[in-house]
Amino acid sequence: MALANLIHTFAIEKRPQLMSFVRTHQINPDAKVHLDHIETRCKGPFEGKKQAREFTAEMNQEIRELQYRQFVEGKQGLLIVLQAPDAAGKDGLIRKVLGQMNPQGCRTFPFKAPTRKELDHDFLWRVHRCTPARGHVSIFNRSHYEDVLIARVEDLVPKSVWSERYAIINSFEKNLKASGTTILKFYLHISKEEQLSRFKKRLENPQKHWKLNVADYTARDRWDEYREAYEDVFQKCNHSDAPWHIIPSDNKWYRDASVAGIVRDTLRDMNPQMPPVEVDLDEIRHYYEQEVGKVDG
Secondary structure (H helix, E strand, O other): OOHHHHEOOOOOOOOHHHOOHHHHHEEOOOOOOOHHHOOOOOOOOOOOHHHHHHHHHHHHHHHHHHHHHHHHHOOOEEEEEEEOOOOOOHHHHHHHOHHHOOOOOEEEEEOOOOOHHHHOOOOOHHHHOOOOOOOOEEEEEOOHHHHHOHHHHOOOOOHHHHOOHHHHHHHHHHHHHHOOEEEEEEEEEOOHHHHHHHHHHHHHOHHHHHHOOHHHHHHHHHHHHHHHHHHHHHHHOOEOOEOEEEEEOOOHHHHHHHHHHHHHHHHHHHOOOOOOOOOOHHHHHHHHHHHHHHHHO
């Protein structure tokens, strides 16, 4: 089955800026997703990485401008959720695209194994505290979905517990939407072969040794189980208030470009406005000219 059979039909324009990455990669609400049928390597409308990186730079510039307006407006929040297998590029995507936003109004939250204190609360407790205030952007590097992914595959809680969490997550996200938060969810889709290739590069680069983890290799033994868990997430927790986007990520440059395009389009749709001027500009100019006169005198 082709990618277009699972997600919205689209036509790739010759100019990449005219391509709708949202329509290309957003999952239809009623779609049954089979990740094995979705390509992991894609070049889209780009001739190669150079053109894709130029496009990403253009998107980043507009994202910064729109995010500044969102921050100053102070009426809307944006939550960006990143999920992926190990080595799919969440950190790289944050560094090259999402982290380009003004840190005054944007913060990244990496969700690792829960602490003892976090385990003493409901599974959404640590997540809800990190959702964005109005005017702000929160980026989740992993998220509340770990509680229906690793918790399920690694048998951290019984099925009777994790199976109830899909509905709880949907209610949580709909509440955020009703409170003025736009939600973008991305799954970075890589092949098992590409993952192993990136593991090799980590081993060969001392600057990346801090990322090495035995658990990354043991998780490969449950690759199919994780795929199945993700497919259930896409079916049970994919609604208009918080849609999922499956991003082919074997080509890092395509991953970055497509996510940048989706974030840019989303901020455009949010249409943040600069607040009206509440001071008397003529009066401010008068005071300014007075001060200039003092300096010149």
